[in-house]
Every structure is written in C-alpha cells, then in structure tokens.
Amino acid sequence: MRGIRSFNSISKRCYAARRSGSLTEPLALRIKSAAAPLTPQNVQVSKLPNGLVIASLENYSPMSSVGLFVKAGSRHETVESPGVAHVLRLAANLSTKGSSAFKICRGVEALGGSLSVTSTRETTVYTAQCLRDDIPSLLEYFSHVTTAQEFRPWELDDLTARVKIDKALCNVDPHVGVMEKLHEAAYKNALSHSLYCPDFMVGRVSSKEMHAFVQANFTTGRMALVGLGVNHSVLRQLGEGLLSSRSGPGAPVARAVYRGGEARIHSRDDLVHVLVASESAALGAAQANAFSVLQHVLGAGPHVKRGSNITSKLTQGIAKATSQPFDASAMTASYSDSGLFGVYTISQAAAAGEVIRAAISQVRDVAEGNVADADISRAKNQVKVEYLMSLEDCEGLLQEIGAQALMTGTYQAPDAVLKAVEAVTPEDVIKAAKSFVDGKKTMVASGLLVNTPFVDEL
Structure with a gap:
C-alpha cells in the first residue's frame, strides 16, 4: 500500500510539463494517423497428403491458440485396456523424449502460456495458448507432448492418486453418474465405455498399453490441427514436420x-435422478437439428438466472x-454414428414416478402434434443464440472449428448452421418426438428408488 500511496504525492507540476515543440494549431484540428485497417479473414482449411486436416483463423488477437484434435476418446479403447483414455488425459504433463516434465512446466510458465488436455467419448484435444510472439517457442513443447510421449512406469504410478480423485468427484455428482450409466446401458460397445477408469484398472494401466493406444489412434488420418491467431503456413509447417512420423489412417x-x-443406482438419497432416453440422430445428420429444437421446445434448462424455466x-x-x-x-447428445435424446427429472423419492411419467407424457403430446408454432419459433431462436454464444470466446470457437475439421475435413460458417436450424419444420419436430416415443428406451435412476417405476412400466 505504501507504493500505491506514493503516486498520490506526485507534484502536480509533473502534469504541467511543457511538451517539446510549439503548438501552432488547435488540438481538435490535428488528425491522428490511422493504422491500416485489418482485412477480415475467413477460416482456412487444407488437407495434407498424409491425411492431416489443418484449419486456421487469423483473428488478429494478441493471444494465439493451437489445438490438436485426435479421434482417441474412450470409445476407441479395447476390451483389454479400459481406462487408457482417462490416464492419457492426465498424462499430458509427463516427461517426453525431448523434455522432462519439469522442463515442460517451467517452459510453458515462463512464456505465460497454458497447456491443457480435455477428452470426450470420441476425441482427445490438446490445447495451447500464449502471446502471439511466443507461439514458435510454445509449439516446441506442444509437439513434444502430442507426438513424443514416453509414459515412464514410475510416472504413471504417480498418476494413480489423481485418477482416484477424478473418480471420487464423479461419484459425488449424481448427474455425472447418471450420464455415465446411461451410455453403459444404452450401447453394446464403443460409446458404452466410460470417460473414467474402472475401479479394477486403477493403478494397473501399463506403459505398454498406453503406447499401444497412442500408436493405434494418434495418426494423421485421425487428427486435425487448428489455430486461432496463427498463420496458416505456420500450422502447415508444424503438421508437415512434427507430425510426419504419425502418418497413416490408424x-x-x-x-x-x-x-x-436399464440401470438403477440405489442409495439413501431422497433426491431421485431419473433419465429416460432413446436413440436419436448422429452428429451432422439433418434430423439432429430437429432433436435440438425439440429439446428447447420441451425445456433445456432455465434461461433466466435462478429462474425455474416456467x-x-x-x-x-x-x-x-x-x-x-x-x-x-x-437432453440430447450426438456422436459421429449415433445419438441420444431423453428427459431428465429430479424430484423427491415419493413423487419420482408421477414426475417421470408426466415428463414422458409431454413428449408424447408433441408427437401427437400438440405443439404451437410460437413454441417452435422460440425454440429455434434459443438454439441459434446458444450456438452463437458458444462461438463468442476463443475456447468455444476453437472447439467448433476443430470438431468440424476432424469430422468432415471442412468448416461450415455460422450462417449456414443458422439456416439449417431455421429450416426445421413443425413436422420435423413431431417426427423427432415420435422417434422417442416409439423407440426402444434406456432408463437410469439414482437415489431412493422405492416409488420409481421400471422402464417397462412407463
């Protein structure tokens, strides 16, 4: 505080110091030299001969972001090695062939940057951010983390505690537990694999299994390299040079x-979570937009802070x-080859049965055509606003460009996405509701399930 107060003691004479040069005209008449306007850029997408997709957007931001999107989520695990994707997500800061864990951490921090890893059931995403001028230095560490993993056994052993913490947090949150059980019950394979390492594999994922997973999935044919505030040629150079050793389809x-x-998670919790879903459209399918509109017709959560979504x-x-x-x-969830749509209710144990039945009745009501045009128009607006808001920050924009580049090898501008949502008709929404009503159901319930019906009773 002493340093801050010292600014108040500066003499006012400092502000009256005479400028060098004489003032020969009023300040208002002086025209500031305007910098040359920056030319707006569109997303550039190219595909290298080795199959790697590169997408970039020069947004002239002082902060640059680079992301490597890999089709290496939990659905790509084998039956012999479940939990590998979870450990891989936590192993991003371990030693590599080119740098120790300490060197990576110190180097990234010295640049004022960040390096993180997220994963879903389908993808693993490595993201790096730093000031624009420091991006060449950060890409050196980025390439080590993504292409030169070593997975030393003693370092993997040290991750066991973090794996247990992740699983403990999963068990504490009923919503996460219900979603994990939903996928396990809904699918026979692939998407049934959990995002979290199973109990019997905690501390038992070996270095050999990690290397086998990376060799099978970290190939250029299953990758997309995306950059914001980065020149497209810089990304091409990175893709051609550093990722050349990963060529192949995988x-x-x-x-x-x-x-x-069906899955039922019994506990003494009087707050019962119930989720009933059926198969919907895959990501990118025309019917996927209809399910998104249907979701907002029924209600996708409150749009007013602390509101009740009345x-x-x-x-x-x-x-x-x-x-x-x-x-x-x-709720709706779309993947490359399948999707889920359903209704999620939370209620007291005594009312769980009537609440979930009333919720399904509302979907049935839409399937019978009892939906107003005003409701569909409102739902379309909510879908469009939700999509546009997700692109407002760099992280959301990077995720959107990367997801499209990885799946289709191209990028669809927001205008085209909005037109596709606007093209959804009431008949499409009714058809989507009928698909849920007539489809084979998957049900997950968690809590004190005394009054919770089984799926065949709904």
Whole structure:
C-alpha cells in the first residue's frame, strides 16, 4: 500500500510539463494517423497428403491458440485396456523424449502460456495458448507432448492418486453418474465405455498399453490441427514436420450399436435422478437439428438466472401432475454414428414416478402434434443464440472449428448452421418426438428408488 500511496504525492507540476515543440494549431484540428485497417479473414482449411486436416483463423488477437484434435476418446479403447483414455488425459504433463516434465512446466510458465488436455467419448484435444510472439517457442513443447510421449512406469504410478480423485468427484455428482450409466446401458460397445477408469484398472494401466493406444489412434488420418491467431503456413509447417512420423489412417473404429436397457443406482438419497432416453440422430445428420429444437421446445434448462424455466412444456406439464418440487429438462447428445435424446427429472423419492411419467407424457403430446408454432419459433431462436454464444470466446470457437475439421475435413460458417436450424419444420419436430416415443428406451435412476417405476412400466 505504501507504493500505491506514493503516486498520490506526485507534484502536480509533473502534469504541467511543457511538451517539446510549439503548438501552432488547435488540438481538435490535428488528425491522428490511422493504422491500416485489418482485412477480415475467413477460416482456412487444407488437407495434407498424409491425411492431416489443418484449419486456421487469423483473428488478429494478441493471444494465439493451437489445438490438436485426435479421434482417441474412450470409445476407441479395447476390451483389454479400459481406462487408457482417462490416464492419457492426465498424462499430458509427463516427461517426453525431448523434455522432462519439469522442463515442460517451467517452459510453458515462463512464456505465460497454458497447456491443457480435455477428452470426450470420441476425441482427445490438446490445447495451447500464449502471446502471439511466443507461439514458435510454445509449439516446441506442444509437439513434444502430442507426438513424443514416453509414459515412464514410475510416472504413471504417480498418476494413480489423481485418477482416484477424478473418480471420487464423479461419484459425488449424481448427474455425472447418471450420464455415465446411461451410455453403459444404452450401447453394446464403443460409446458404452466410460470417460473414467474402472475401479479394477486403477493403478494397473501399463506403459505398454498406453503406447499401444497412442500408436493405434494418434495418426494423421485421425487428427486435425487448428489455430486461432496463427498463420496458416505456420500450422502447415508444424503438421508437415512434427507430425510426419504419425502418418497413416490408424486402427479401424467400431460402429456404436444401440441396444437400450436399464440401470438403477440405489442409495439413501431422497433426491431421485431419473433419465429416460432413446436413440436419436448422429452428429451432422439433418434430423439432429430437429432433436435440438425439440429439446428447447420441451425445456433445456432455465434461461433466466435462478429462474425455474416456467415457459417449458415439461415444467408446465409436470406442475399439473404434482405439487412436489421438481426439476426437469430435455437432453440430447450426438456422436459421429449415433445419438441420444431423453428427459431428465429430479424430484423427491415419493413423487419420482408421477414426475417421470408426466415428463414422458409431454413428449408424447408433441408427437401427437400438440405443439404451437410460437413454441417452435422460440425454440429455434434459443438454439441459434446458444450456438452463437458458444462461438463468442476463443475456447468455444476453437472447439467448433476443430470438431468440424476432424469430422468432415471442412468448416461450415455460422450462417449456414443458422439456416439449417431455421429450416426445421413443425413436422420435423413431431417426427423427432415420435422417434422417442416409439423407440426402444434406456432408463437410469439414482437415489431412493422405492416409488420409481421400471422402464417397462412407463
């Protein structure tokens, strides 16, 4: 505080210091030299001969972001080595062939940058950020982390505690547990694999299994290199040089097979979570937009802070069926070859049965054509705004460009996405609702399930 107060003691004479040069005209008449306007850039996408897709957007930001998107999520695990994708996500800061873990950490921090890894059931994403001028130095560490992993056994052993912490956090959150069980019950293979390492594999994932997973999946034919605030030629150089050793299509990917089923997680918790879903459209399919609109017609969560989403059909319908407090929303999840759509309710154990039945009744009501054009128009607006808001920050924009580049090898501008959403008709929404009503159901329930019906009773 002494240093801050010292600024207040500066003499006012400092501000009256005479400028060098005489003032011969009023300041208002002086025209500032304007910098040359920056030319707006579009997303550039190219594909190298080795199959690597490169996408970049020069947004003239002082902060540059680079992401490597790899088709190496939990669905690509083998039956013999479940949990490898989870350990891989935590192993990003381990020693590599070119740098020790300490050198990577110190080097990235010295640049004021960041290096992180996220993963889904389908992809693993390495993201690096730093000031524009430091991007060449950061890419050196980035290439080590993504292409020169060593997975030393003693370092993998040290990750066991972090794996246990992740699993403990998963068990504490009922929502995460329900979503994991939903995929396990809904699919026979691939998408049934959990994002988290199973208990019997904690501390037992070997260095050999890690290397086998990387060799099978970290190939240029299954990668997309994306940059924001980075010159496209710089990314091409990185892809041609540093990723050349990973050329190839990679191991074949098993197609997800939906089966439907049920999982019940019994506990003494009086707050019951119930999720009922059926198979929907795959990512990129025309019908996927119809399911997104249907989700917002039914209610995808409150749009007003601390609101109760009273305008949604689910909330209105369930409120007529029970006086007990509840929370209800529709959910949708799309993957490259399948998708899930369902209704999620949270209620007291005594009212769990009537709440979930009332929620499904609202979907059935839409399937019968009882939906107003105004509701569909509102839902379209919500879908479009939600999509545009996701592109407002660098992280969301990087994820969107990377997801499209990895799946299709191209990039679809936001205008085209908005037109596709606007093209959804009431008939498409009704068809999507019928698909849920007539489809084979998957149900997951967690809590005190005394009054919770089974899936065949709905």
